[in-house]
Amino acid sequence: MAQKLNTALIQANLKWEDPQANRSFFSKEIKxxxxxxxxxxxxxxxxxxxxxxxxxxxxKTDGLTLNWMREMAKLKDAAVTGSVIISENDNFxxxxxxxxxxxxxxxxxxxxxxxLAKEDKTYTAGxxxxxxxxxGWKICPLVCYDLRxxxxxxxxxxxxxxxYVANWPSKRVFAWDTLxxxxxxxxxxxxxxxxxxxxxxxxxxxxxxxxxxxxLGKNLTELDREESFVKEITLDKKHLEEIRGQLKFLQxxxxxxxx
Numbered sequence: 001m002a003q004k005l006n007t008a009l010i011q012a013n014l015k016w017e018d019p020q021a022n023r024s025f026f027s028k029e030i031k032x033x034x035x036x037x038x039x040x041x042x043x044x045x046x047x048x049x050x051x052x053x054x055x056x057x058x059x060k061t062d063g064l065t066l067n068w069m070r071e072m073a074k075l076k077d078a079a080v081t082g083s084v085i086i087s088e089n090d091n092f093x094x095x096x097x098x099x100x101x102x103x104x105x106x107x108x109x110x111x112x113x114x115x116l117a118k119e120d121k122t123y124t125a126g127x128x129x130x131x132x133x134x135x136g137w138k139i140c141p142l143v144c145y146d147l148r149x150x151x152x153x154x155x156x157x158x159x160x161x162x163x164y165v166a167n168w169p170s171k172r173v174f175a176w177d178t179l180x181x182x183x184x185x186x187x188x189x190x191x192x193x194x195x196x197x198x199x200x201x202x203x204x205x206x207x208x209x210x211x212x213x214x215x216l217g218k219n220l221t222e223l224d225r226e227e228s229f230v231k232e233i234t235l236d237k238k239h240l241e242e243i244r245g246q247l248k249f250l251q252x253x254x255x256x257x258x259x
Contacts, residue, residue: 002038003236009231010230011210040078044166044167047084049196050167051200054085066099069097073100079099079100098134111142129142138158141163142164154253187215191212192213207226210229214240
């Protein structure tokens with residue numbers, strides 16, 4: 001069990017529908033990370049941007065990007081996570097991979113597809129939430145629009161870290177900032193959101209605001225940077241356990257489950 005979890009948050013100006021260029025960018029950034037990194041977090045659809053052109057861009061599960069993630073995980077002896085456009089059984093998915101250092105992986109298909117952008121018309125929504133056990137940490141990775149639905153993120157498993165990978169536009173970034181902080185406080189967990197920057201061909205502007213919060217809502221990044229950047233953050237499980245032991249808010253949660 002690791003008391004400290006060293007995380008790398010990579011905020012990038014994604015190249016529109018250019019997987020090779022995006023993988024090349026992230027390769028450079030990942031290789032430059034410190035040797036102590038345990039977990040590397042990339043944005044939503046990090047190889048393409050938030051595209052509805054799934055028929056052209058989708059990969060099979062065991063495609064170039066997953067194999068690249070495995071290579072990066074092995075290279076840094078760290079887990080790597082982010083979402084990719086995937087084709088499976090005649091359906092398209094906005095699929096998050098959580099790749100372990102040994103090359104094994106878990107998947108989570110985005111539950112809440114973004115109807116405003118007609119994501120629901122292109123991508124099949126997932127059903128099941130994922131809880132990952134990694135180095136003694138329970139981690140719940142979710143995707144972008146999931147952030148607006150607190151019941152789905154409800155901490156019934158006593159997870160330690162909630163992650164959102166996103167392409168969240170600047171016009172609604174105040175909601176992004178507020179909801180990330182709220183998810184950390186209400187679930188008594190660390191909460192990390194990794195967003196992108198730049199513009200896409202549909203005219204949407206993204207201004208980042210990648211951040212990490214502790215279980216009391218303190219911003220550990222102390223940045224609202226709008227350009228590409230890499231931030232290494234150390235999460236402390238002892239700090240989390242001490243606060244949970246003192247406040248015990250999770251013990252008072254309502255008794256209900258989602259169907």
